Structures are given as structure tokens and as C-alpha cells.
Amino acid sequence: MEKIKCVEGIHYQSQRPIRLTFDHDLISGMEELEEISSSLIIAPGLVDLQVNGFQGVDFNEPDLSVNDVVFCTEKLWENGVTTFLPTLITASEQALSDAIKKIIHACEDPLIAASIAGIHLEGPFISKDAGPRGAHPLEFVQEPNWEFISRLQKVAKGKIKLITLSPEYESANDVIKKCVAEQIQIAIGHTAAKADQLKRAAEAGASLSTHLGNAAHLSLPRHPNYIWDQLALDDLWTSMISDGFHLPDAVMKVFMSVKPDKSFLVSDSTKFAGLPAGTYQSPIGGTVQLTSTGRLSMQENPDLLAGSAASLKSCLEYLIHANLATLSQAIDMASVKPLSYLAKGEKVSVFQEGSRADVVLFERKTSKMMINKTIKSGRLIYSSEI
Numbered sequence: 001m002e003k004i005k006c007v008e009g010i011h012y013q014s015q016r017p018i019r020l021t022f023d024h025d026l027i028s029g030m031e032e033l034e035e036i037s038s039s040l041i042i043a044p045g046l047v048d049l050q051v052n053g054f055q056g057v058d059f060n061e062p063d064l065s066v067n068d069v070v071f072c073t074e075k076l077w078e079n080g081v082t083t084f085l086p087t088l089i090t091a092s093e094q095a096l097s098d099a100i101k102k103i104i105h106a107c108e109d110p111l112i113a114a115s116i117a118g119i120h121l122e123g124p125f126i127s128k129d130a131g132p133r134g135a136h137p138l139e140f141v142q143e144p145n146w147e148f149i150s151r152l153q154k155v156a157k158g159k160i161k162l163i164t165l166s167p168e169y170e171s172a173n174d175v176i177k178k179c180v181a182e183q184i185q186i187a188i189g190h191t192a193a194k195a196d197q198l199k200r201a202a203e204a205g206a207s208l209s210t211h212l213g214n215a216a217h218l219s220l221p222r223h224p225n226y227i228w229d230q231l232a233l234d235d236l237w238t239s240m241i242s243d244g245f246h247l248p249d250a251v252m253k254v255f256m257s258v259k260p261d262k263s264f265l266v267s268d269s270t271k272f273a274g275l276p277a278g279t280y281q282s283p284i285g286g287t288v289q290l291t292s293t294g295r296l297s298m299q300e301n302p303d304l305l306a307g308s309a310a311s312l313k314s315c316l317e318y319l320i321h322a323n324l325a326t327l328s329q330a331i332d333m334a335s336v337k338p339l340s341y342l343a344k345g346e347k348v349s350v351f352q353e354g355s356r357a358d359v360v361l362f363e364r365k366t367s368k369m370m371i372n373k374t375i376k377s378g379r380l381i382y383s384s385e386i
């Protein structure tokens, strides 16, 4: 991949013309320019902490190949994503171990390794209740188990960085503490936990609510309930699927208001993201329908969503379209903030000497981002012009 020395464009925040210079995989400087001929906007590369699959590839399918992982990463680059966490949902230990091996094998390529910042295990330590469990298979749901995690972490060569679990089990707090001590971040999700269990989990080190407001009972007591309780815990960050289907605008507005510095976007994309509208077979949902607007539902009951078919880019475009965020706020929620969460809350500098040379250049068409170039570690990994 071609090494890039410098790029010019309009700064996504200040809207002023700039030149960024790169030194290998880092930014070596940012210079303001009087004028430039380009109308491209420069922003940090997008960061998606929840990707189950993309464009025909599902990390959870048993026939996943190493090439599939590489292909999926390249398709994400095309969509502006420079860093992501492949996400594995509840399955048998053998199936999880097999998928992890494929991902780790793909990481032998340094650019793939740099793009895959870690693996997100979503399950199997989640609620058994219908609703919170979502589409995760009941037969493999189990209580949090440190030995299970340790064995998988060995297979993953330390690359499991995030685990979504429910703290409604006795063993949860002990496992949370062990994970945090071993540099694995813990998210609460797919949960039916009570207020005191949530509070103790946060005290033990849980730091995120995974796709808050989804994977929940269809009806909840008005209060208390686990959505209010998680929102009220100041140490918890919140991830949201802002595809326009998973959460009403009012709910997203409230989440963002309660957690102005600690909310970020995830796509939670399945293999159907990036595919044309049509009817498909899903490994977990049977026959599913994908509309041209990107809504993925069960064919037999179109009221029920069958996961997300949105890219992170379209999630951030939706926030702008719905007037919930400006372009620069939406980009931050899909880049700087998830990166800052991964850095355990450390502030992530943008376009400063020493910050990562992970950048997207794009043209803005109303609320849409037309990706022109994606640069990872100072290398051109996607160009619409080639």
C-alpha cells in the first residue's frame, strides 16, 4: 500500500484549509493554509467497536475463512473505518475459538492487525431472558466464567479487548475485576440486571453499556428499570446503534444529553450491511428482508428487526440527517470517542504531532459522506479514484 507523505483538505471541525504531514504511521504536523483547490473534508478515521460482519461476511459463521476477515476489513476501509473490533456473539467455546483463530491469522498482515484493535466478545455471559437475550442462542448462554475467558484469551494471543456481559449472575463481579486487571474492558449488555447489580458491576470496573436501549424487554416497569439505572451510572459510557431503526430520535437525544462526553456510535453491523435490498437467509434469524432504506427485519414478522445492516458511516449520517448532531459532533462520536473509550477514557488528540495517521477524506453531499480516500497508519488503504 502506498505511503502517503501529506494530504490537504478542509478540517472537519474548524472548516479551514489544512495540510497534514505524516511520518510513517504517525502525524508529524498540521499546517493551516490560505487556500486550497480541494473541497474534500479531512476527518479522523472511523472506529467501530461492534462489527459482527459486513458485505456478505459474518465473523460468527462456522465457515469463516482468513480471506473473509481480510475482505471484510477492506470493505470497512472503503466505508471510512480505520479501526474496528470484530464481534463474536454467544456460541460454543469451540466455535468461538475457531473464529478467533481465523481473525488472529488474518492479523499476520500488519495493516489488518493495525485495523483490528481487538476482539469484542458479546456473550456468552448474557441474560437468559427472552428480550434481553436478543437473537443469541439460549443453549450456549452461561454465567460469567473466568477460566472460559482465559482459555479464549490464550487462543486470541491477548487480543480480546472487550466483553459484553450481564451482571445478573453471582460470578459477574469477580469476573469483571479479573478482566479489568488483565486489560479487558467490560460492557454491560443483553441484561436484565437489577439496580444494585448494575451499580456493583460499575464499581467492579464495568465501563460501558452496549447498544443501550436495544436487547431489552418489550415492556419495562416505568421505573426503576435497567435503562434508567445504567444512564444514571456516571462511570458507564454508552454505545448506540443510530441507524434510524434501532432507537427513536428522542431516545438518542436523551442518551447524548445525559452522556455528552461518554456516548459513541456502533454499527453492530451484520453480514447484510453493504448488500443490495432483497431477501436473504440469516444464520440466526431465518429468512430476513433488507429494504433499500437499510432496514433488516424478519420476513415472517416485519415488525421485528433482525439486526443492523448499517455501516458506521451511515449511522453517523443518520445523526446529522435527524438534526441530533453537527457533522463534526457525529464524526467525533464515530471516531475520537470510541477510540478514547478503548484508551480507557484518555483524551485522544486529533491531527497533532504524534497522533495516529488514520484519516478519511470525503466529499459532503447534504448529510452524506462520500469517501474519497482512507488512510491507515500513513498508508493509502482506499481511494475512490483507483
Ligand SMILES: [Zn+2]
Pocket: 122, 134, 189, 190, 211, 215
Ligand atoms: Zn447485541
